Amino acid sequence: AKEGGRNTFRFYSEEMNRHSAEQVRLETELRRAVMQERFQLHYQPKLEIATGEIEGVEALVRWPRRDGRMFSPDAFIPLAEETGLIVPLGRWILKQACADVVAINAQRVRPLRVAVNLSAKQFQQEDLEQMVLEALEETGLETQLLELELTESMMMGDVDEAINTMSILKGLGLTLSIDDFGTGYSSLSYLKRFPVDALKIDQSFVRDLERDSEDAAIVHAVCNLGESLGMKVVAEGIETQLQMDFLRQLNCDTGQGYFIARPMPLAQLQDFLAQHQG
Numbered sequence: 001a002k003e004g005g006r007n008t009f010r011f012y013s014e015e016m017n018r019h020s021a022e023q024v025r026l027e028t029e030l031r032r033a034v035m036q037e038r039f040q041l042h043y044q045p046k047l048e049i050a051t052g053e054i055e056g057v058e059a060l061v062r063w064p065r066r067d068g069r070m071f072s073p074d075a076f077i078p079l080a081e082e083t084g085l086i087v088p089l090g091r092w093i094l095k096q097a098c099a100d101v102v103a104i105n106a107q108r109v110r111p112l113r114v115a116v117n118l119s120a121k122q123f124q125q126e127d128l129e130q131m132v133l134e135a136l137e138e139t140g141l142e143t144q145l146l147e148l149e150l151t152e153s154m155m156m157g158d159v160d161e162a163i164n165t166m167s168i169l170k171g172l173g174l175t176l177s178i179d180d181f182g183t184g185y186s187s188l189s190y191l192k193r194f195p196v197d198a199l200k201i202d203q204s205f206v207r208d209l210e211r212d213s214e215d216a217a218i219v220h221a222v223c224n225l226g227e228s229l230g231m232k233v234v235a236e237g238i239e240t241q242l243q244m245d246f247l248r249q250l251n252c253d254t255g256q257g258y259f260i261a262r263p264m265p266l267a268q269l270q271d272f273l274a275q276h277q278g
């Protein structure tokens with residue numbers, strides 16, 4: 001058993017070295033990509049359920065690698081957070097998303113809104129307000145067309161500090177939403193103090209809506225909660241007609257998911273919007 005223990009230890013430490021060498025390689029590559037701004041934004045349409053109109057898009061970052069593979073954010077956003085690279089990357093994402101939507105809106109009657117995901121590090125950034133103002137000024141996007149998506153976990157450390165940051169952002173005239181709502185642990189007493197405009201029901205609750213009566217009950221409750229608190233409710237991860245119908249019946253405001261459209265590059269979004277109008 002002793003022998004096995006030592007072997008196990010050696011095994012783990014080799015694993016860890018391999019892991020950290022891989023980690024260092026990835027970090028170097030990520031740092032270079034951030035400096036050279038080699039990322040792409042995909043956009044997923046958001047449907048206003050009552051009217052059937054596309055009211056906005058969510059920007060989702062992609063990392064096209066040299067070998068042709070496309071890295072999804074789950075594969076590098078955590079590392080970007082850990083290394084602080086999320087700050088310059090997040091700045092680029094925000095500015096690019098604003099610029100893209102300004103370009104799209106030049107050809108539209110009803111202007112499209114754009115939602116950008118903020119990471120915890122960015123939310124704590126001293127110059128967050130400055131960064132947002134800069135993106136708006138440099139691109140000319142009207143402030144009320146910008147939405148920032150936050151998560152519950154960002155708000156639960158120092159609640160007063162978080163409320164202060166949210167109030168500053170709200171003061172600029174943009175909108176705020178809580179992403180992945182229901183998966184964190186924000187209590188309802190905090191929720192009423194948060195100056196947020198929308199709740200995004202996490203896709204894990206939407207996914208099993210048809211089979212799982214508890215998930216259906218949670219979705220129902222969040223829709224009612226949003227209505228009572230004067231917040232819009234957005235459902236994400238809608239993949240079927242049945243889910244769509246269920247959410248429409250609950251007067252859910254906005255829908256997002258593969259059933260409506262997958263995230264897509266800007267050029268494809270232009271085509272999608274043209275078709276959706278016609």
Ligand code: C2E
Pocket residue numbers: 044059060061072073074077093117118119179180203236237238239256257258259263
């Ligand atoms: P999220 O903000 O909750 O984004 C929703 C994710 O669900 C996206 O994955 C989207 O492609 C996917 N999705 C949308 N509709 C459906 C559907 O009907 N079914 C299923 N199964 N999935 C759907 P993605 O693009 O891989 O992003 C993953 C996460 O990475 C995001 O979750 C967000 O937390 C983070 N992320 C993405 N872009 C950014 C960014 O620009 N900045 C930051 N800080 N985080 C980002």
Ligand code: CA
Pocket residue numbers: 058117149179
């Ligand atoms: Ca999001």
Ligand code: CA
Pocket residue numbers: 179180200202203236
């Ligand atoms: Ca989400």
Ligand code: CA
Pocket residue numbers: 180
């Ligand atoms: Ca998520």
